[in-house]
Amino acid sequence: MLALALFATLVVPDRASAAAPTWQAVLAARDDESAKKKALADLQTALDAASARAEAARTSADEAGRVLGEAQAAVDEATARHEQLETRRAEARETADSARRVVGQAAALMARPGSGGMVGDLLASGDGAQEVLKGLSLSSKLGENVGRLGERAQTADNLATSLADQAAVALAERDRLAADAQAALDDAAAASVTAEADLAAVDDEKATLAAQVALLEDDRMTLEQAYAQAQAAAAAAAAAAARPAPAAGGGTGPVVPGTGGPGPGVTVPDPGTGWVAAIRSYSSYQAYGYRIHPITGEYKLHAGADFGAACGTPIYSVSAGRVSYAGPSSGYGNLIVVDHGGGVSSAYAHMERNGIYVSVGQQVQAGQNIAGVGTSGGSTGCHLHLEVRQGGVATDPVVFLASKGVR
Known part of the structure; x- marks a missing residue:
């Protein structure tokens, strides 16, 4: 039967x-x-x-x-x-x-x-x-x-x-x-x-x-x-x-701060403002503003801030919100966009495909480990490219986050 x-x-x-x-x-x-x-x-x-x-x-x-x-x-x-x-x-x-x-x-x-x-x-x-x-x-x-x-x-x-x-x-x-x-x-x-x-x-x-x-x-x-x-x-x-697949550069996936072990979705402490830093450990920094592009040689607006760090370094959502995109995107390599409401969104770029730990439609918390640093797309080395947009228009993410109490 x-x-x-x-x-x-x-x-x-x-x-x-x-x-x-x-x-x-x-x-x-x-x-x-x-x-x-x-x-x-x-x-x-x-x-x-x-x-x-x-x-x-x-x-x-x-x-x-x-x-x-x-x-x-x-x-x-x-x-x-x-x-x-x-x-x-x-x-x-x-x-x-x-x-x-x-x-x-x-x-x-x-x-x-x-x-x-x-x-x-x-x-x-x-x-x-x-x-x-x-x-x-x-x-x-x-x-x-x-x-x-x-x-x-x-x-x-x-x-x-x-x-x-x-x-x-x-x-x-x-x-x-x-x-x-x-x-x-x-x-x-x-x-x-x-x-x-x-x-x-x-x-x-x-x-x-x-x-x-x-x-x-x-x-x-x-x-x-x-x-x-x-x-x-x-x-x-x-x-x-x-x-989540192993992170690029020989890592084992997202890392729980202080443990060295894998832990996708782990949240770092929220200081009470509802906003946190997107990355806790980095070795170099390039600010938002006009610059000569390191690959094309053009003098143009750099619409975000770059944080140089080892591939696989944890990337955190700067605030609670809904993942509106997670996947490949031209010069960004791979891109995550989080909608925080009120016309404000944050974007995280250059992760490897296996360094994305969230999916479209997912709700995330402030400080949630959503990705690992990579070097995909228009990138010259492992780093996080962070953007904050208001009404779709880029603003200096460091200045914006500072206004929210993030130092």
């Missing part, structure tokens, strides 16, 4: 395209050599098809991660452009304001009884006159130069207005790109979840196919034994997928 029941229930789902035989067909083929050969060939075809589907799932997830990385890079470039325009606008506004102040000073000097109305008097008055007059071809008498000073003020004022308009356009573009990046993040997360489900299904299917091959090749094996073997293999594959 058990064998009949198994016949009805042990057909592997969604394998029609691979022409995989059913358990009943496999059992029947054992008594006919030509049927056995055909069944084995069909099983190999199904195995190949399953492997192809697994590869397609990984490729799809990797592509979504690449788009995410490029979308984040576009936001950072737009942020840099907006910041540069704002800086230039502020400088032009200061120039205009200074020129107007000097014009006022010149007028006051000329109106003062007994004043000779000389440029030297204006320079001696201080208040930035020397800087404003720099570069102007001036006569010695103030009255002959007020017009030029006024023109300089107007020119700077016009430039400030133009830069303000450009900055507004750049800000709108940055916000648009931030929305695109959020959509890319959602797509990448969905692709990652789908890929994980597909890979799990493929693992189950391969376990069943392998057991069917064993049933064909070993005349002594019963259907029940083959099915039990398939179930055990599938369970082992699921357990292996859920267990």
